[in-house]
Each structure stands twice: as C-alpha cells, then as structure tokens.
Amino acid sequence: MPKKIPNWLFYGAALPITIAAATVASSYWWIWASAAPSSLGTKIRLTIDDGMPTQAIAQELESAGVIRSSLALRLWLQWLSIRGEQSVVLRSGTYDFATNQSLSEVVAQIRTAKSTEVRFTIPEGWSIAQMAELFEKEKFFTAAEFVAATQRLSPKRRDWLPNNIPSLEGFLFPDTYQILPSEATPDRIIDLMLDRFEQVALKLYREDQASKPKVKISLADWVTLASIVEKEAVIESERSLIAGVFWNRLRRNMRLESDPTVEYAFNIKQTPESPLTLEQVRMPSPYNTYLNEGLPPGAIASVGLASLKATLDPASTDYLFFVARFDGSHVFSRTLDDHEKAIQDIDKKIPQKSR
Structure with missing residues (x-):
C-alpha cells in the first residue's frame, strides 16, 4: 500500500497555489475593470448632484457605461487615499465623459472638477x-x-x-x-x-x-407681497406672522411702512448703527411704502418657496406692527403705543451693540 500524503503537506502545497491563482485572477480582473469600456470614444453626459454618496456615483457611472465596475472605482479611491492623495473627493457637476477613458482618467476628471457646465x-x-x-x-x-x-x-x-x-x-x-x-x-x-x-x-x-384659498390675490400682487415678506423675515418661525401683519394692514388700508421697500427704491443698505433716516423715509418713490398705500408697483427681490407659502397662508393674528431686534427676530405689537415703546427699547441698546 502506498503511503498516504500527510494533510499538512497537501495543504502546505495547495495554499501557495491558491494564492497565486487568486493573485493572477484578481490582476486580470483589475486590468479589465480599470480599462476603458470601449475604444469608440462615445460621448456620455452625466450629472453628479451635490451630496451624492461615492457608492451612488460609482453605480451611476457604471450604469451609464462610463466605467466597467463601480467596485473598481471605490477600490481606486481607497488606493489613492492610502497613497496620501490630498483630495479624493468626487466633485459635483455635469460632465462629458468618453467611453474610451480609463477608470483613472474618469476619476481624475471628476476630482479636478472639469465640469462641462458652470x-x-x-x-x-x-x-x-x-x-x-x-x-x-x-x-x-x-x-x-x-x-x-x-x-x-x-x-x-x-x-x-x-x-x-x-x-x-x-x-x-x-x-x-x-x-x-x-x-x-x-x-x-x-x-x-x-x-x-x-x-x-x-x-x-x-x-x-x-381650491379654497385663505387669501385671494393676483399673481403679480402675490409675488410683490411675498418679496417684502422675504426681505423682512429672518427667522423661519416668524415668516407667516410677518405675512399676517402685512395682510392686516392691507385690509385696514394702512400703509405697509416696510423698510426694505425704501432700501430697494434708493439702493440703501441700513444697519442697526445706521438705520433709515426720516429724510430717506420721506423721499418720494412708487416703492416707498411709508408714503404710498397698498403694494409697490412690483416685487423688490427674488422670493423663496417659504415666503411664497407664508403669503398664501398667513398667521391669524391681531398684530399690526413689528420692529427688528439685533438678532433678526422681531417684537410684534397690537397698538402704535406698544410699537413705539418697542422701538425705544431697541434703540437704547444700539450704543451698547456698537461698542
């Protein structure tokens, strides 16, 4: 009977062979995965959105035919990181890729932000x-x-x-x-x-x-009023309340008396230390809501969705006045006396604020 080969000898010989085979196989796979998908150079436009995870970007590139393997892209980024590359971030943008670009060329294009679009x-x-x-x-x-x-x-x-x-x-x-x-x-x-x-x-x-609107308003007036809300509101929680105050004033035929309309009319930028003067507030302009009743002839700024919504759905309130604090919040008042007291209280703090 021939002698049985010891297990340790069998496994000892098999292990190097297995490792060698795996190395050869992985090498062939990497050569294939990192190569250009095609030699034709077909153009493919692709957009990478802000905040898109690397895995999602890799999958998008593979699905579009820009690269052969999303796994290979992630491995290549890891390798660049290990080598100490300063930035391995894939930048957002719209890119024109070619199918004859290798994996490393695709990654280099995205990392250097050679975006097709601005x-x-x-x-x-x-x-x-x-x-x-x-x-x-x-x-x-x-x-x-x-x-x-x-x-x-x-x-x-x-x-x-x-x-x-x-x-x-x-x-x-x-x-x-x-x-x-x-x-x-x-x-x-x-x-x-x-x-x-x-x-x-x-x-x-x-x-x-x-549907059943809370307020009925024309498109032009909606955008105009919403633009004033946009310029007045700093804190999100106050947006609909500010809209409610303006709607209350409009219904009572009170002038809006909004500072941003004066700033827009005369290209003025006021600060807590340099507020609008009485002379400026009295300067005539169709946009000066201290002098003119109702809305100005048009909007005074671009309007975000939040202010547009607030103008259509204003808070139910009996406030008629508000004045800004230093932190962007406002003091809301029901009467002119309370409003003037609030202004005085805030004005007293201006010297302290400027020190």
Whole structure:
C-alpha cells in the first residue's frame, strides 16, 4: 500500500497555489475593470448632484457605461487615499465623459472638477441688481446686459407673466442652476429661472387659488407681497406672522411702512448703527411704502418657496406692527403705543451693540 500524503503537506502545497491563482485572477480582473469600456470614444453626459454618496456615483457611472465596475472605482479611491492623495473627493457637476477613458482618467476628471457646465446660485432675497453683479463677476456678461434683458417683457417670453409688472423682479426663482458656458447669455439664464418659477411657484399659486384659498390675490400682487415678506423675515418661525401683519394692514388700508421697500427704491443698505433716516423715509418713490398705500408697483427681490407659502397662508393674528431686534427676530405689537415703546427699547441698546 502506498503511503498516504500527510494533510499538512497537501495543504502546505495547495495554499501557495491558491494564492497565486487568486493573485493572477484578481490582476486580470483589475486590468479589465480599470480599462476603458470601449475604444469608440462615445460621448456620455452625466450629472453628479451635490451630496451624492461615492457608492451612488460609482453605480451611476457604471450604469451609464462610463466605467466597467463601480467596485473598481471605490477600490481606486481607497488606493489613492492610502497613497496620501490630498483630495479624493468626487466633485459635483455635469460632465462629458468618453467611453474610451480609463477608470483613472474618469476619476481624475471628476476630482479636478472639469465640469462641462458652470454652476451658479441665486440666494433667496437677492434683487436683479445683485444677480447682475454676480454674472458680471463670473464673466458671463455685463451687469447692464442682464438688467436690460429683465426689462424686456415681451408676451412671447411667458404667457402667464402679468402684463403690468415693471420688470422680472420677483419672478426669477432663487436656486442653484447649471448651464453650458457657451449658452450663458442673459436671455438663456432668465429662461432657466422663469422655468423654475413656473415649476415651483406658479404651480403652488394655481393649486392654492383653484381650491379654497385663505387669501385671494393676483399673481403679480402675490409675488410683490411675498418679496417684502422675504426681505423682512429672518427667522423661519416668524415668516407667516410677518405675512399676517402685512395682510392686516392691507385690509385696514394702512400703509405697509416696510423698510426694505425704501432700501430697494434708493439702493440703501441700513444697519442697526445706521438705520433709515426720516429724510430717506420721506423721499418720494412708487416703492416707498411709508408714503404710498397698498403694494409697490412690483416685487423688490427674488422670493423663496417659504415666503411664497407664508403669503398664501398667513398667521391669524391681531398684530399690526413689528420692529427688528439685533438678532433678526422681531417684537410684534397690537397698538402704535406698544410699537413705539418697542422701538425705544431697541434703540437704547444700539450704543451698547456698537461698542
């Protein structure tokens, strides 16, 4: 009888063979997984959103045919991290990939943010003038070109736009946008922002007014009043209360007496240490709600969804006045006497605040 091979000898010989086979197999897999999916160089446009997890990005790239393996991408990022690369972050943006790019080339393109489209953000409460300054700073076009474009109110632009507005102020929806550099013209950007207004704000307005609205209001007046709420409200919990105060004043034919309308009319920026003066408040302008009853001729800023909603659903309150504190909150009052006392109390603290 032949001698039986000891187990230790069998496993001792099998282990190196297994390791070698696994190494060869993994090497072949890596060569395949990291290679370009195709030699044709077909273009694939893909958008990576802000905050998108790496695993989701990898899966998106694989599904689109930009890379062969999402696992390989994650392994490659880990390897770059181990090597001490300063940044292995995959940046958001819209990219034009080619199917003849290797895995490392795809990752390098995303890490260096060679995005096909440029991105810009319009914050809530910005005026057309502030938008124009941004676009000029980003070298899209001059501020004057953008302002002029917002004043071209052809009916062909949007059939739902009110006829009596002086400009597109208030109808350019604040959001983050992406656009090809070659398409970054004033009219193209305006179209993007009007599209977003139509999708978000106009949809909200039509649904609200078609049901049993808490308040009945025209589209133009809604946007105008909401823009004043937007500029007055700092703390979210006060937004509908501020809207309620303005609605109360309008129903009683009281002037709104809103500081932001004066600031907008005369391009003034007040501070706690340098508030509006009596002379400024008395300067004539259609936008000066200290002098004119009702709403101004148009909006004074871009309006976010929260202020739009608050204006359609104002708080039920008997307050008629409010004044801002230093932290952005407000003191609300029912009577003029209480309001004036609140103003005096806040004014007393201004010297202490400036020290």
